[in-house]
Amino acid sequence: MAAAQPLPTPAPSPTAVPAAPKGSEDEMKMPVRRIVPYLKPVLPRFILGLVMGIVAAMFNAVWLPACKIIFAIVLPDSDGPPPLGQEFGFLGLDLNFADMLGLDPSAKIGLTGVIIAASFIPLMLLINGVLDYLNKYLLAWVGNQMLQDIRNDVFGRVLRQSPAFFGGTKAGELIQTVLNQTAVAQRNAVQYVQVMTSNPLKILVILISLFAAHPFFTFMSLFIFPLCLLPVMRLGKKVRKSGKKEEQMAGAMLTAMHESLSGIRLVKSYAREEYEVQRFVRANASMSKNAIRWQRASEMVGPIVESVASLGIAAGLVYWWAMGLKSSEFIAVVLLLTRIYPPAKELSKVNLLLQKTRYAINNVVLLLDREPDIQDVPDAKSLGRVKGEIHFENITFAYSKPNGEKLDRPALNGVDIKLAPGRFYAFVGPSGAGKSTLFSLILRFYDPDSGRVLIDGHDLRSVTQNSLRENIGIVSQDTFLFHDTIRENIRYGRLDATEEEIIAAAKKAHAHEFIMQIEGGYDAVVGDAGCNLSGGQKQRLSIARAVLRNAPILLLDEATSALDTETEKIIQEAIHELSEGRTVIAIAHRLSTILQADQIIVMKEGQVESSGTHNELLKKSELYQKLAALQFSE
Template identity: 65%
Template sequence: MAEALPTKNPSQMTDAEIAQLKMPYGRILVYLKPWLGRFILGVVLGIGAAAFNGVLIIAISLIFQLVLDGGSQTLGEPLKVPILGEVNIAELLGFSNDTKVGLWGVIFACACIPVLMFINGFLEYLNKYCLAWVGAKMLFHIRSDVFRSILRQSPAFFSHTKAGELMQTVFNQSRVAQTNAVQLVQLLTNRPLTIIAILYVLFAQDWFFTLMSLVIFPLCLAPIITIGRRVRKSGSREEKEVGTMMTTMHESFTGIRLVKAYARESYEVKRFDRANRTMIQNMLRWTRATELVGPIVESVASIGIAAGLVYFWMQQRSAGELIVLVMALTKIYPPAKELSKVNMLMQKTVFAVNKVVHLLDRAADIQDAPNAPDLPRIKGAVTYENVSFSYSNIDGKPLERAAVTGVHLELAPGKFYALVGPSGAGKSTLFSLLLRFYDPASGRVLMDGIDIKTVTQDSVRDNIGLVSQDTFLFHDTIRENIRYGRLDATNEEILAAAKKAHAHEFIQQIQGGYDAVVGDAGCNLSGGQKQRLSIARAILRNAPILLLDEATSALDTETEKIIQEAIHTLSEGKTVIAIAHRLSTIMEADQIVVMKDGQVDAVGSHSELLKTSVLYQKLYSLQFNE
């Protein structure tokens, strides 16, 4: 039976709602299935390591009696071993009962202790590493799928969601879910059996000393804390890779309109996977270093125990106290302490897993129709057929005021159209509907007579080039920023596009040329330079429809002239739809669409509108009188 997944974002839940969250085991097991064999091996190794603790105590008890008890100077003396009862070493080894235990025999017996400790520690290391390996593989695929799911969402989702929260979920919450889940498996399969095995042997030997050993738990904490501080330094290299992955996510989320407009979701996932893979590799290195410290420390410490035993033999002292102190303090209390955290760890894991799954399984607002075909390269005809649309609030309910209402426009291929009107008139909304960032509440948007809802989103956007006033550049080279328009473009095609965009001149003057890094969001370039790179990107794309969104509004006169020439080159043979507040830039348009309050107020040429449209006359008068 499938678990009921929360429909509400766990980040927006109250404490009471969070307490009711259940672990979506079925959803997570999908990611475990490919690595199930190694996962089972890790669990089996954990059970074996836990059971070996009992074997270890029995073996050490046998060695202690052989070495330290004054009456056991011959191998024939029977030794009392927990659970096994009396054992005759001479019979087991094939010696005579009067064989003496000399110094070399003592040294050999004591040398077995480090070997036994290493075997025990190495089994635990293999258990932890196998589970960590499985967890790392799961983490890689979970992160990649969550990132892909986020990029699949419409701009409406991003307008109501904090980018930082998305980044935290992809990076931190997915890691918390994976790390804690692995730790829980280790705790619940290894620690209880470890405690049971040790206590069973110790109580069988001497229940009083075993009870007394439970009182001295604090003495075990000091070495654990000291070693823990040193081991944490090994994770620094892993953390260095965080910046790369965070940068990729930040750019993808911040520039989501550009990613969507150029249909580059798959490309961004590949960029993300490269950084993700590097970080996973570093995490595995850190895990190997961390988990290997334990058995090494125990093995080294056991050498001291062995030397201490030799000393105890020479002093003819009892081994009882030493057995209780060494085995009880080093083997019972750490797993008991870790088990005390299970409840807190489980709560944290359930929250993190639900938050990841909520994002992972969120359906996109805009989806392709089942088996939708690709839209072929079109001639460039665009039709808005009685289109109405309202934006939604954070709860998904449409706002009372519609963004556009009953808009009907027929735009012929190869013509230049301009959208003018006051802010909030619906100009940008028409762009968003054409790019299919949103679907109209009623009416249709057509390209060459084909409803864009019946074809794939990527193929629709492949037919559209975009140049916006808010130019976004990635923290990459100039070459790669231009190539973003068409990923398979050659260097010669990139160079030609830059020349047509009047960008080649300034690129040559920059140190590094086309290989120069533009900085975060293009911070190393001026507004005009960034705009020319954006035009070069659109030229390279060579789409039949070109959208210009206030492309020259924030430029000085000289730069504007250069940009206008580049746009003129870009526009040749294309259907151009421009949003402009400065009427001087669109007077030569074939048709100017005047919009007001989400509706088409008037359509005509510049000269026609000066005679027929009151709103256009007002806009013209305001700008040119100034």
């Protein structure tokens, strides 16, 4: 897994795509078709959840008749017939309990009867609550399961992008999308589905049962409900951008945090703690401001709906008085009417919910759908273990601008070199000559614009990337170590390596000795990016990793440039042992480290200026003479 060592460093991306979708929210559609496949595995529970919501909504139809009966029993009108003889309408029939139970209609109802009748109210609420709970729980479960799958896929998709992508995308924003926006999308989408499946039906059922009993009254309240929506819609318009801005600022905050933590040494050495804190504070403040704006609008919806809707009750009272209707029936109607408010309140927040969900889901889907720049061809072969012959066949390559257009100046221009297996090659030349770009092409981080890179005669475009990279080991000057034990850091070179193989690799890399001196030995945990090890120790671990990988091709990137003479000697020795029997390509600025190379290739402005051994080049290459004069005169 060569990718563990960041080499070559990805510079500004040629084809990077911003993590956030462009365009206004109006243009943003809900990518339903993209989400549906994640629903398939959990479809049974999703349907069950919906059914529970529908049943909960339908259950409201029982409320009015049931309440009417209960109130008729418990609150008999003083001048009306006794409770058991009272007639009530149910499904168009005029019924009374005395007839139904074969009792004397003038019999009085005692305390037990009242308790039984009254207990139907909590019972109905309980049934309703259980149905609501099942609806919410099942949909939340479905959402969670989908979130898990989507998150896995987004992270997998991100990791499969080529280095060009990472060059142009902030890690903090990627983390924000993989972690937060998937969660925001899930939470809001679940709530949206919950609200949309049961609430309109609930309101409809209640209105129908009210309509059946009191058409005029219900007709009046139908006028009042749309009134609630006007202020809610206005609010939605006002905060439309806040949800999006909040998510963007969360990304900026994570970027600030991620950058200052991963560059903590730079931050410390330049005493930029306050500067970094301020960067974080600004993003945090902006995020909170937008979150509060959104929250304020969302919380305002409830009281608005309630106050406007309570006009319905006020109007009802007047109507009841005018019509001289029964008080027990009024209580039943008001009770039912109040059952409309909670679903109506939730329903009126849907518009706000949708704004956030759409933005988050689009962001996630954009990443999910992003095809890597470099992909295996459909019939790509596995490379197998190669001998290590590398041929750069007339290569021309230019990096791209962020908009995808190629830069005018190519980084490599007509490079044609053949490297024999098992030999040691060194690339030298001024900065920007194209040395690291050649490494990137061997690793197939990019494809050449013209020409081919061949390993053992196989065009790299025709083989799988994994099988290619299995054949390459890397030792670079900026060694990356994971926050894990020394053992696991070495094992990263070959995941199935045994304990003995790990120790043998460490011995070969001259690392075993210092590892044994550290408290905990191979079990010692290396700090983030290996910050509790010296530069030389880190490099020896990275050599051990490469030894374990045992790849036929070895890329060395300035492996000894930042070390003192003694450590450099140890590392040179380790590299020498590691190089045996492999094709080695070393990038070196210091000629002293590559004097023994079988061939030194001098690069200049993307072209091969000259090649040969040290002595040959001293005679024939002006550029090499200059480099040598500069270094050996020091």
